[in-house]
Amino acid sequence: MEQSRPLDALNHSRNKTVLVELKNNKQYIGKLIAFDIHINTVLDDTEERVDGTLKRKLGTVFIRGDTITIICPQ
Amino acid sequence: MEQSRPLDALNHSRNKTVLVELKNNKQYIGKLIAFDIHINTVLDDTEERVDGTLKRKLGTVFIRGDTITIICPQ
Amino acid sequence: MEQSRPLDALNHSRNKTVLVELKNNKQYIGKLIAFDIHINTVLDDTEERVDGTLKRKLGTVFIRGDTITIICPQ
Amino acid sequence: MEQSRPLDALNHSRNKTVLVELKNNKQYIGKLIAFDIHINTVLDDTEERVDGTLKRKLGTVFIRGDTITIICPQ
Amino acid sequence: MEQSRPLDALNHSRNKTVLVELKNNKQYIGKLIAFDIHINTVLDDTEERVDGTLKRKLGTVFIRGDTITIICPQ
Amino acid sequence: MEQSRPLDALNHSRNKTVLVELKNNKQYIGKLIAFDIHINTVLDDTEERVDGTLKRKLGTVFIRGDTITIICPQ
Amino acid sequence: MEQSRPLDALNHSRNKTVLVELKNNKQYIGKLIAFDIHINTVLDDTEERVDGTLKRKLGTVFIRGDTITIICPQ
Incomplete structure (x- = not known):
């Protein structure tokens, strides 16, 4: 395998x-x-949330990889 | 050996x-x-816990390696 | 693709x-x-903001890459 | 020498x-x-202690190296 | 271009x-x-400021790069 | 020279x-x-001190290099 | 030049x-x-100061580079 x-x-x-x-x-x-x-990750149609609460709608976002802890498919 | x-x-x-x-x-x-x-680690059928308390069921999770302290087989 | x-x-x-x-x-x-x-990133005609409030007008700014979390086109 | x-x-x-x-x-x-x-270190028959107090028995533990300060033979 | x-x-x-x-x-x-x-950066005729207030006149200063966030021409 | x-x-x-x-x-x-x-450093016959006070006698100690600030011959 | x-x-x-x-x-x-x-830097005849106050006379000191912010000739 x-x-x-x-x-x-x-x-x-x-x-x-x-x-x-x-x-x-x-x-x-x-x-x-x-x-x-x-x-390093790029998202589209992005929502920013803190403690589950919507903070901003951001469209395209480039995220620097070293700041990431986890990534989960939804 | x-x-x-x-x-x-x-x-x-x-x-x-x-x-x-x-x-x-x-x-x-x-x-x-x-x-x-x-x-860098991928888990499936994942539960997130804080202080032993279940917080979220997350399915598949990609975890960036530099954020990890320990990994223990259960 | x-x-x-x-x-x-x-x-x-x-x-x-x-x-x-x-x-x-x-x-x-x-x-x-x-x-x-x-x-590492260079911006021109730059405004610095904290919590959305304008703090300084800075002109050209060199930003060291490892201090960045996200970059969003406006 | x-x-x-x-x-x-x-x-x-x-x-x-x-x-x-x-x-x-x-x-x-x-x-x-x-x-x-x-x-990066693997221990077997592992006990976790905080301030000298036993917290958990963990069996095998993989410890990511960058989180370690010291290692002492007992 | x-x-x-x-x-x-x-x-x-x-x-x-x-x-x-x-x-x-x-x-x-x-x-x-x-x-x-x-x-890594070297400045000459350097003033150190905190919150905009002059703290020290330092002459030549070597600054280790990984401690820098931004550099702005004046 | x-x-x-x-x-x-x-x-x-x-x-x-x-x-x-x-x-x-x-x-x-x-x-x-x-x-x-x-x-990365190994000491023998090691004493651990905090604020100058002896905390533990540790024998041999492996110290991960990235956690060190200074080393002084005595 | x-x-x-x-x-x-x-x-x-x-x-x-x-x-x-x-x-x-x-x-x-x-x-x-x-x-x-x-x-990584070695000093001789070294004084350690905190907030400008002499704390220790240390003789030779090896300083790990990643802990340094600035170096100024006196």
């Missing part, structure tokens, strides 16, 4: 909605457009 | 339930699907 | 207005002049 | 009990099974 | 007065003498 | 007593057995 | 008195004996 790699899981979520959480506790929910090996 | 390496221990836990603890004190318990040399 | 990369998204914003947010919660809004793979 | 290297000292502790202390002040005491150049 | 790079902007400020802000909120204002790819 | 390098200074302290101070303010005083380019 | 590099400035201070400030706000004043590309 071939072993899967973590970036494969992200690849399955391309063009789908994901939740990205940052070290500063902010959450970004949007369509996963792009990511790289540093986990 | 051949010496084991840390990633061998993680490899033995593939497709088994593990506990992943983060620097922000969150805990993720789920099936270990994938990891890489940065310890 | 060719897969887009995160820096492509930044490239589309060259010479356009972007919002850059830092780990220290400061916001810089200006015209995106340059960036590199470390996400 | 040949000069010893830091990882030699860890190597002498393989299969022996060590104390691993983390930046978050948690202590892990267990049998040293494996380590690598990043000081 | 050739695309500019972030270090080009710093290069235009050589021998001119710049403001360098650090993660610890200190500000250094002086003539930009040198910088490298890590953004 | 040949220029000395920082690790030369540490090399002169091999098998001599040194004080190692960490980012968490703990002090380790012991015989310098080994170090490497990451400043 | 040949452009100077940041380490050239440090080189001019070899065997002269410098002030080294750390991220933990400690100051070390002593004769600059050695440094490397990581800005």
Whole structure:
């Protein structure tokens, strides 16, 4: 059995909605457009939430990878 | 005697339930699907807990390696 | 379908207005002049804001990449 | 006289009990099974202690190296 | 059109007065003498300010790049 | 005149007593057995002190380099 | 005109008195004996000061580069 790699899981979520959480506790929910090996990530149609509350609608967002804790497909 | 390496221990836990603890004190318990040399990790059927209390059911979670402190097979 | 990369998204914003947010919660809004793979970024005609309030007009600003959390085209 | 290297000292502790202390002040005491150049470390029969008090029995634990401050043979 | 790079902007400020802000909120204002790819920076005729208030006159200052948040030509 | 390098200074302290101070303010005083380019360090006959007060006698201690601020020969 | 590099400035201070400030706000004043590309630094005849007050006379001190914010020739 071939072993899967973590970036494969992200690849399955391309063009789908994901939740990205940052070290500063902010959450970004949007369509996963792009990511790289540093986990730099681009979302589209993005909502920013803090403690589950909508704070801003942001459209396209580039997120620097080193600030990310988790990414969850929705 | 051949010496084991840390990633061998993680490899033995593939497709088994593990506990992943983060620097922000969150805990993720789920099936270990994938990891890489940065310890970027993917869990499936994941529960998020804080101080042992269930907070969220998250399904698949990608965890950025640099935010992890420990991983324990359950 | 060719897969887009995160820096492509930044490239589309060259010479356009972007919002850059830092780990220290400061916001810089200006015209995106340059960036590199470390996400070191240069803005022109820049305003610094904290909690949405204008603090300083800064002209050209070089921002060290490792201090950035997100970049949003405006 | 040949000069010893830091990882030699860890190597002498393989299969022996060590104390691993983390930046978050948690202590892990267990049998040293494996380590690598990043000081990623695997312990077996592990006890977690905080301020010297037993918190959890954890069995096998993978500890990410960058979270470690010191390792002491017992 | 050739695309500019972030270090080009710093290069235009050589021998001119710049403001360098650090993660610890200190500000250094002086003539930009040198910088490298890590953004290690040397200023001359430097004033240190905190919250805009002059604290020390420092002459030549070497600033380690990883402590810098922004650099602004004055 | 040949220029000395920082690790030369540490090399002169091999098998001599040194004080190692960490980012968490703990002090380790012991015989310098080994170090490497990451400043991973091994001490022998080690005492741990906090604010100058003896806390623990630790024997051999492996200290991860990135947690160290200064090393002083005694 | 040949452009100077940041380490050239440090080189001019070899065997002269410098002030080294750390991220933990400690100051070390002593004769600059050695440094490397990581800005690991060795001082001789060193005084440690906090808020300008002499705390300890330390003789030779090895300072790990990543803990340094600024270095000033005196």
